[in-house]
Amino acid sequence: MSKAGPPAGPQVRGSTLAAAVVSRHRDILWGVSLREPYEGISPIAIDGDAEHKAMTITWNDGHQSRLTYEWLRWNCPCAQCAGEGDAPGSLQFTSELQPEQTTLEDLEMVGSYGMTPVWADGHHTGIYTFRNLRGTCPCPTCESARRLAPGSTQ
Ligand SMILES: [Zn+2]
Numbered sequence: 001m002s003k004a005g006p007p008a009g010p011q012v013r014g015s016t017l018a019a020a021v022v023s024r025h026r027d028i029l030w031g032v033s034l035r036e037p038y039e040g041i042s043p044i045a046i047d048g049d050a051e052h053k054a055m056t057i058t059w060n061d062g063h064q065s066r067l068t069y070e071w072l073r074w075n076c077p078c079a080q081c082a083g084e085g086d087a088p089g090s091l092q093f094t095s096e097l098q099p100e101q102t103t104l105e106d107l108e109m110v111g112s113y114g115m116t117p118v119w120a121d122g123h124h125t126g127i128y129t130f131r132n133l134r135g136t137c138p139c140p141t142c143e144s145a146r147r148l149a150p151g152s153t154q
């Protein structure tokens with residue numbers, strides 16, 4: 001599965017992903033272009049930090065979102081974790097995450113609009129759209145902006 005990768009997508013760097021994993025999946029990770037923006041906002045780089053179990057997304061407007069893997073896992077949007085409609089998801093009955101649930105094994109881009117983390121426990125059904133990630137960015141700047149304008153996020 002090698003695409004001659006156009007370097008238009010976000011660069012995935014760093015040690016989140018073991019280097020071997022990154023190079024194995026480089027064609028997936030880099031062979032994307034992110035054209036569906038959050039009002040023109042898209043990631044230009046995703047830097048992994050395996051040691052601290054976190055990643056930093058650098059957006060094309062210069063903003064950076066640091067997302068811990070724990071935060072990501074608690075916010076897994078898939079039906080199994082988050083529930084669907086009236087059906088509760090498994091996270092609702094979870095009080096503590098296991099280490100393998102917050103260990104990132106791989107990161108796959110989904111089309112041009114999102115990403116799916118592959119967790120060490122095998123879970124890989126959560127599609128995090130960049131739009132939502134930016135809209136829920138947990139950094140103090142974004143959090144206070146959301147407080148000032150409640151309901152303005154989607
Ligand atoms: Zn999930």
Ligand SMILES: [Zn+2]
Nearest residue numbers: 065137139142
């Ligand atoms: Zn932010």
